Amino acid sequence: MNRSPVRDLVVGLFVLAGIVALAYLSISIGGFTWHNHGGLKVYADFSETGDLTVRAPVVIGGVRVGEVSAITLEKDFRARVDMILDSALQLSTDTSASIVTAGMLGDRYIELQPGGEERNLKSGDKILYTEPAMILERLLGQVIYGITKGSDTQPSPSSGPKTKSGGP
């Protein structure tokens, strides 16, 4: 069991490589942060959150400024969404929050529109103005309902003889 400097060096390099790989996975890929960083904690009530999830981004003008930390149901059956925002952010008290969708069927996120009030939101404050999530299925349902009602009163002219030309 004598010392062998070359082997020790190789083992040291191996352990270093492993730790670098771990750190890369944790910090760069996994986005590791200590949870006790003091962010601006605000919340907002929505009548509909769609499939908004915890850790969904909160953006202003497309720039990510924080994330959703919790989604719970209030006593009045509205959904309370807690957010942790960048602590350097100066948001006025009449800021409004809306749940929007990335693309047609993409993930939900929260978009904030800053207002013009003098006073700023503090940690623990509530965002008063909110806009609920749009549920695509409900909108489609309304559109289809509208179309069928329309076709009852005004039947569409029958289409011509079927052809096989239609294809994607």
Added chain:
Amino acid sequence: MANAIAQLGNRSLHVVRGLGNMAAFAASIGLAVVTPPVRPEAFVRELYKLGVLSLVIIVVCGLSVGMVLGLQGYHTLERFGAEQSLGALVGLSLIRELGPVVTALLVTGRAGSATTAEIGSMVATEQLDGLRMLSIDPVRLVVSPKALAMIVVMPLLTAIFIVCGLYGGYLVGVGLMGGDPGLYMASIRTSVDFYNDVEACLLKAGVFGVLVGLIATYRGYTSAPNAEGVSAATTSTVVMGSVVVLLADYVLTALWGV
């Protein structure tokens, strides 16, 4: 009829006795690890044998698994026009599942079998008995550095495997298929979370390290003291280690969703 039932009882007792012996063996390893004297020299030598010598197959297999994931994933996602999610697919499958499991299987085959063969041949040539004659505890001197090194090596090798796999997926998805490099990395970063995914991956790797280290050393320590016994113990390590890793993987995933 009664004979068959008695045989079943005998078999069950045999299994339970084996598990009990293994638990006692694990406890003695744990005791040897936490009580002085510590032997950093022996530990470093085992790190070299188990870790550094496994590095080549880990890197090669990591790259090829990542490349296959990139290729398969790209062709599947292309059908839905979702090629930009390739990074999420490769990253999540590697970090949550394939990284820890494939690394544990490879380490079982490469380092676990070598550990068993080494301890087994020491049993066969009565070296461990010689140590006992000198009133040196063979578990402390021979076994515990190997088991401890296996526990330390497994998460490190898993991390290296995953980084190689991510790069392999990048090579295929971006280099071969012409995907966007920024989208690939961004897709990995947005989908992988430290607390949900990376932490779970490390937990799995640690548990697999404990299991493989324990099985490999126990099989070698209890092998029959002849050449046939050593070869049987080595085979048994690979078979039992692989099965236990896969079972433990299911249990960990099902119970804690890791």
